[in-house]
Amino acid sequence: MERSDSPHLFSASTLDVYTSGVWHASALLADRVKAVRQPYSGATVTELQEQVDAVDLDQPLGDTGAALHEVARLYLDNAVWFHEPTYVAHLNCPVALPALSAEVLISAVNSSVDTWDQSTAGTLIERRLIDWTAGRIGFGPGADGIFTSGGTQSNLQALLLAREEALSVHQDRSAIPRLRIFATTQSHFSVSKSAGILGMSADAVIGVATDHTGKMDAAALTVAIDDARRDGGIPMAVVATAGTTDLGRIDPVAEIAAICERQGIWLHVDAAYGCGLLVSTRRRHLLDGIERADSVTVDFHKSYFQPVSSSAIVVRRGETMRRIAVHADYLNPRTAALPNQVDKSLQTTRRFDALKLWMTLRTMGSDQIGDMFDAVVDRAHDVHTLITADPDFEAAAEPTLSTVLFRYRPGQLSVAECDELMPRLRQRLFYGGRAIVAGTTIGGHYWLKFTLLNPNTTMDNLRDVLDLIRGIGREMTGERDEAAAVMA
Numbered sequence: 001m002e003r004s005d006s007p008h009l010f011s012a013s014t015l016d017v018y019t020s021g022v023w024h025a026s027a028l029l030a031d032r033v034k035a036v037r038q039p040y041s042g043a044t045v046t047e048l049q050e051q052v053d054a055v056d057l058d059q060p061l062g063d064t065g066a067a068l069h070e071v072a073r074l075y076l077d078n079a080v081w082f083h084e085p086t087y088v089a090h091l092n093c094p095v096a097l098p099a100l101s102a103e104v105l106i107s108a109v110n111s112s113v114d115t116w117d118q119s120t121a122g123t124l125i126e127r128r129l130i131d132w133t134a135g136r137i138g139f140g141p142g143a144d145g146i147f148t149s150g151g152t153q154s155n156l157q158a159l160l161l162a163r164e165e166a167l168s169v170h171q172d173r174s175a176i177p178r179l180r181i182f183a184t185t186q187s188h189f190s191v192s193k194s195a196g197i198l199g200m201s202a203d204a205v206i207g208v209a210t211d212h213t214g215k216m217d218a219a220a221l222t223v224a225i226d227d228a229r230r231d232g233g234i235p236m237a238v239v240a241t242a243g244t245t246d247l248g249r250i251d252p253v254a255e256i257a258a259i260c261e262r263q264g265i266w267l268h269v270d271a272a273y274g275c276g277l278l279v280s281t282r283r284r285h286l287l288d289g290i291e292r293a294d295s296v297t298v299d300f301h302k303s304y305f306q307p308v309s310s311s312a313i314v315v316r317r318g319e320t321m322r323r324i325a326v327h328a329d330y331l332n333p334r335t336a337a338l339p340n341q342v343d344k345s346l347q348t349t350r351r352f353d354a355l356k357l358w359m360t361l362r363t364m365g366s367d368q369i370g371d372m373f374d375a376v377v378d379r380a381h382d383v384h385t386l387i388t389a390d391p392d393f394e395a396a397a398e399p400t401l402s403t404v405l406f407r408y409r410p411g412q413l414s415v416a417e418c419d420e421l422m423p424r425l426r427q428r429l430f431y432g433g434r435a436i437v438a439g440t441t442i443g444g445h446y447w448l449k450f451t452l453l454n455p456n457t458t459m460d461n462l463r464d465v466l467d468l469i470r471g472i473g474r475e476m477t478g479e480r481d482e483a484a485a486v487m488a
């Protein structure tokens with residue numbers, strides 16, 4: 001039978017074009033990656049801006065191959081490559097191969113996991129993975145959850161549920177300005193951002209003191225809660241971080257859980273980074289107490305080697321999710337008792353990201369993921385030892401997970417000079433392209449940061465990065481001394 005399908009759309013009659021397009025894209029990618037020797041080309045903003053601006057979007061090239069070649073030049077030639085072992089900057093991981101196969105299916109089938117009639121088995125697969133994750137956390141059979149776009153959205157949803165729970169007790173939405181969240185200054189900025197989105201007051205997030213290592217001080221939490229109550233505040237949630245973004249610290253979850261249970265306060269554990277420990281064969285105990293949380297954020301796109309996006313919020317009592325359900329009859333008639341995920345999500349149309357984790361677990365199994373996460377944590381401890389022994393460098397405290405804070409500070413550099421030099425050094429390293437590290441400010445001082453999420457990064461790679469930093473540091477202090485001599 002003759003059909004006149006569009007030649008531009010995925011269908012049974014364009015499979016040749018489809019397979020050659022996907023093949024062409026992956027071949028081009030392989031070709032580029034084969035030539036990659038460093039995480040970044042070093043191109044400046046101005047250079048890339050010019051190239052992108054030069055494209056006339058109203059003059060199509062007419063074929064995927066030509067468009068791919070243009071994109072290879074505009075994008076691939078200047079992408080930041082997370083699989084390169086000297087990319088050690090942020091919480092980005094090299095991605096698991098089975099997940100990339102899943103991506104091929106996800107985007108072409110284009111299921112939307114909002115209603116049953118747009119996803120069918122996709123919804124069931126997502127639900128199995130939520131159950132699996134809840135099991136790893138240690139939640140009982142009443143648990144529930146949903147895949148989200150990332151830790152930011154997971155945290156927002158968790159705090160929304162906590163807000164609704166608090167308001168259900170107070171029965172009065174005018175109580176919102178009095179609600180308080182307790183978290184340390186090391187918690188993720190999405191906590192404060194969420195408080196703003198949720199209509200809470202500017203001082204709604206109360207900074208709980210940390211001990212000398214950067215973990216929440218449980219005694220200080222009790223005092224902060226009492227103080228807030230005395231001032232007329234209503235404690236809404238405590239956010240414990242399991243793996244802070246900078247120091248990788250894990251707040252004492254069990255102690256905090258005991259306080260929250262006693263006081264009837266929602267406990268959210270932000271394990272966006274530390275969730276890799278759920279599958280660790282050697283360090284799972286670091287998360288002890290997490291099973292007592294009301295909600296948990298997990299970012300599979302950080303420590304499960306998943307492509308962006310892949311995250312989830314998991315709650316211990318599934319019924320708490322129902323408070324946010326809003327009915328749209330066209331999507332979800334009340335009469336149909338079908339498994340509709342839209343009731344539990346802040347999104348409506350939503351990618352079937354769960355398939356990537358499914359494929360990864362079905363291919364590799366969770367122990368392998370846990371071992372890879374353990375390997376980067378081991379590496380962090382080793383490189384911390386290495387830095388501590390090097391007179392040109394100063395290391396911050398011992399790592400807990402896979403971040404290591406340090407700075408280039410040979411004897412002649414004062415702390416103030418070092419604080420001034422480090423951000424510029426980091427910038428120069430970035431535009432050299434050979435290695436990328438992160439930077440952060442703690443207690444008013446600037447530190448460089450290795451975030452290790454690539455098990456392929458060896459100690460030799462890290463020695464090379466330290467030598468690059470040393471070289472740039474010497475160059476920059478030399479320039480400074482010369483400038484000072486000219487001035488004199």
Ligand SMILES: *Cc1c(COP(=O)(O)O)cnc(C)c1O
Pocket residue numbers: 091149150151152153155188190241243244245270271272273299311
């Ligand atoms: C990365 C991170 C987030 C935010 O997650 P996204 O996936 O980037 O939105 C939240 N909390 C912590 C502790 C994180 O490390």
